[in-house]
Amino acid sequence: MEILIAETAGFCFGVKRAVDMAFKAAEKGRGRVATFGPIIHNPQVIQRLSETGVVPVEEIGEDIDLLIIRTHGIPRDTFLKIQQRGIDLIDATCPFVKKAQEYAKLLKEGGYRVIILGDSGHPEVKGILSYAGEDAVVVKDAAEIKRPGRKVGIVVQTTQPVERLKELVSRVVETAKEVKVYNTICNSTAMRLRETEELASEVDVMFVVGGKNSANTKQLAHLCKRIGVNTYHIETAEEIRPEWIKGLKKAGITAGASTPDWIISEVKERLEQLSTNY
Ligand code: SF4
Numbered sequence: 061m062e063i064l065i066a067e068t069a070g071f072c073f074g075v076k077r078a079v080d081m082a083f084k085a086a087e088k089g090r091g092r093v094a095t096f097g098p099i100i101h102n103p104q105v106i107q108r109l110s111e112t113g114v115v116p117v118e119e120i121g122e123d124i125d126l127l128i129i130r131t132h133g134i135p136r137d138t139f140l141k142i143q144q145r146g147i148d149l150i151d152a153t154c155p156f157v158k159k160a161q162e163y164a165k166l167l168k169e170g171g172y173r174v175i176i177l178g179d180s181g182h183p184e185v186k187g188i189l190s191y192a193g194e195d196a197v198v199v200k201d202a203a204e205i206k207r208p209g210r211k212v213g214i215v216v217q218t219t220q221p222v223e224r225l226k227e228l229v230s231r232v233v234e235t236a237k238e239v240k241v242y243n244t245i246c247n248s249t250a251m252r253l254r255e256t257e258e259l260a261s262e263v264d265v266m267f268v269v270g271g272k273n274s275a276n277t278k279q280l281a282h283l284c285k286r287i288g289v290n291t292y293h294i295e296t297a298e299e300i301r302p303e304w305i306k307g308l309k310k311a312g313i314t315a316g317a318s319t320p321d322w323i324i325s326e327v328k329e330r331l332e333q334l335s336t337n338y
Pocket residue numbers: 072073074075131154155156157218246247248249317
């Protein structure tokens with residue numbers, strides 16, 4: 061069986077940067093080191109980090125010496141609280157997410173009512189919202205916005221599809237007099253989706269590798285299923301059952317932004333092993 065791996069599979073720039081920062085902090089051994097929430101949505105990477113002594117925490121405890129902020133960023137008041145407590149910080153917020161926070165703040169200061177396109181429950185969006193002012197709203201699509209206001213600023217969760225942004229802008233310009241849009245969508249997500257779509261259309265089966273709790277991995281799996289190809293969302297190579305590839309000629313592998321290279325390689329190796337048995 062031929063096995064094709066998407067070039068964009070695995071860690072994006074922001075995740076690689078954050079994971080490297082966390083492992084470096086562990087090496088330096090600066091007291092009790094913690095990440096504020098899991099640094100990325102991948103249980104296997106979290107496990108490896110905990111083995112080096114870096115553990116995720118949900119609260120800012122007294123006994124932490126060094127706290128690492130994850131790629132999604134954190135709300136402004138939480139940031140200030142950490143500083144007040146005098147805890148050392150490593151800010152691994154992805155620079156693209158930081159930009160979205162800065163733009164939200166700029167819009168608020170410029171008198172715009174900020175609309176954030178994204179998932180209101182996602183930590184990245186909660187962080188951006190904290191910079192956007194009291195009258196800011198989060199919408200998941202254009203249909204959710206009823207009265208946008210007259211002077212409107214738009215920022216976007218980095219993983220949103222551009223089509224959704226286009227629909228939102230079209231909706232807002234119907235009534236608003238002034239609209240300022242910061243397209244804060246990260247290219248990495250769009251490129252990964254495009255490549256996955258192409259790959260899924262030319263193979264018999266797709267393996268989407270990544271945390272079951274990772275939004276962007278779920279998005280990839282959803283896309284493959286929509287195309288109509290047999291799709292398996294797996295976290296590790298051990299989950300692959302031999303019957304899934306029986307009689308097939310071509311398999312594709314893609315992976316979410318929080319999936320490390322070593323897991324992708326293990327998936328490829330297992331597929332190679334299993335396919336030689338059939
Ligand atoms: S997907 Fe883009 S915005 Fe999100 S962490 Fe990766 S590089 Fe940063």
